[in-house]
Amino acid sequence: MWLRFTSHLYVRIWLAVVATVVVLAFLVGAAWQLSTDPPQLPIREVLVHNSAGEIIGKAQTKPDRKLGEGLEFDVLTRDGQTLHLELPRPKRPPSNSWTRPPFGFGWMLGVVALAVALGTYPIVRRLTQRLEGLQRGVERWGDGDLSARVTVNGSDEVAFLAERFNHAAERIETLMDTQKSLLVSHKSLLANASHELRSPLARIRMGLELMGDGSGSxxxxxxxxxxxxxxxxxxxxxxxxxxxxxxxxxxxxETLDLTGLAAEECARVQAELGTAAQTHSLTVQGSARLLRRLIRNLLENARRYGTGEISLELSQSGMGTQERVVIRVNDRGPGVPPNQRERIFEPFYRLPGASEREGGVGLGLALVKSITERHGGTVRCEDRPGGGASFVVELPVLAAA
Incomplete structure (x- = not known):
């Protein structure tokens, strides 16, 4: 509880101020106590009377009497006798100037500490409240809310810091909005241009068919x-x-039979299909068109860069809610260097040295990653034992009813 209480900045500052004042007051009081001379006690006089009321002797206290000692008198009478009188002090509980109310030094120290605590707390709390507001604004901005701003109060260093944060956050938000707009415009332009290319391509294909078979086959x-x-x-x-x-x-x-879907695509490119022993069909929840494109792109990529057999393996991993279908496409190509296994899933990226004759523009694997993530799965590239590469896709399994 104490650690949680003192974890706040304003509490630590407040305690530091109070402790500093208390220590300073203690040192000043101790120095004052040590430097003060003991008080000079007054000289007391005693008179001795006889039964007739006549003074028969008198005496005074010693001048070097110490504080706390009783009163002692040596009375010399008229007839030459010496009487020793002693008046002991009454028994009182021990006390000193540090604890004697209401003006003892200990009481004064406590009053000073209380006054400092009550006076400094509002000031310290006001300062740290502004710092906490700045902290909350930075945390919101760090969590992705680029519109987060902090309130600027005053003209000190905290206000300057808040103002600079607002300025930087506004500039970054503007840059991000501009980048998003440019990206949307770029993708829209690319999609529109691709769509418009279909018509001339269809005419070229039709003209090619009308040419028939000739010498220029x-x-x-x-x-x-x-x-x-x-x-x-x-x-x-x-x-x-x-x-x-x-x-x-x-x-x-919808619920899809992934085994049948994979068999159709393997037959199209003459790839080998392997499945682990299953008691029920491998099913997933997803789009048939997108998953067909995912498998087709993986097989086409293996056929394009591989030099031997191509195989597709289906299996399951995990249990319960963590159960997943695993799609593994294997080839015997040159493989993928470890430092390139993340980049090959970027749009339009091709491995260094890829030949134009091999075809492809670097969108196939990027689509595989997008489709996989759309279905809540993951994709990665691994080395295949004996040479080549293995592309592994893991998708959530729909439990059989």
Whole structure:
């Protein structure tokens, strides 16, 4: 409880001020006590009378009498006798100047400490409240709320710091808004241009079909291949734009048999399909069109860069709510360097040295990552034992009813 109480800045400042004043007052009082001479006691006189009321002797106290001692008198009478009189002090509880009310030094120290505590607390609390407001504003801004601002009060260092924070936050928010606008405009322009390219591509394909088979069959095949690549590129650009714009969220998710979907795509590229022993079908909740594109892009990537067999393996991992379907596509290509295994999922990124004859523009794996994340899964690239690469996709499993 004490640690929690003293964790606040204003409490620590307040306690430091009070402790400083108390220590200072204590030192001043101690020095005052040590430097003060003991008080000079008054000289007391005693008179001795006989039964007739005549004074038969008198005496005075000693001049070097100390504080706290009783009164002693040596009375010399008229007849030459010496009488020794002693008046002891009454028994009182021990006390000293530090605790004697109402003006003892200890009482004065307590009053000073209380006065300082009551006087400094509002000042310290007001200062630290402004610092706490600045802290809350910075935390909101750090959590992603770029519109967070702090109130500027006064003209001291705290106010200057708050003003500079507001200025920096406003500039960053403006830059982020500008960047988002440019990115949206760029993607919109790219999607519109890709869409407009469909019409001329369709006319070129139709003209190529009307030419028929002739002596230029090699050139015709090359033109046809280029048209197909452009058509695939346009499809990928449009799909990437829809995924970025969250338009793909409108597609209904349904329970899918992933085994059947994978079998169809493997048959299209003559890839080997392997599944672990299962007592029920591998099902996921998702979009059939997007998951088909995910598997197709992985197989096409393996076929494009691989030199041997291509295989697709389906399995399950985890238990209960953590159960997941694992899609693993293996090839025997050159593999992917460890420092490139994150970058290959960036749009339009290709490995250094990739040949133009291999095709592709670097959107296939970026779409795989976007589709995987849309379905709440993860994707990664690993080394394949014996050479090559393995692309692993993990998707949540829909429990069988």
């Amino acid at each position: 090699a050139q015709r095949a090359e033109i046809s291949r280029s048209i197909n690549e452009l058509d695939q590129l346009i499809d990928e650009i449009l799909l990437a734009s829809r995924l970025d714009a969250r338009q793909a969220d409108a597609e209904p998710f």
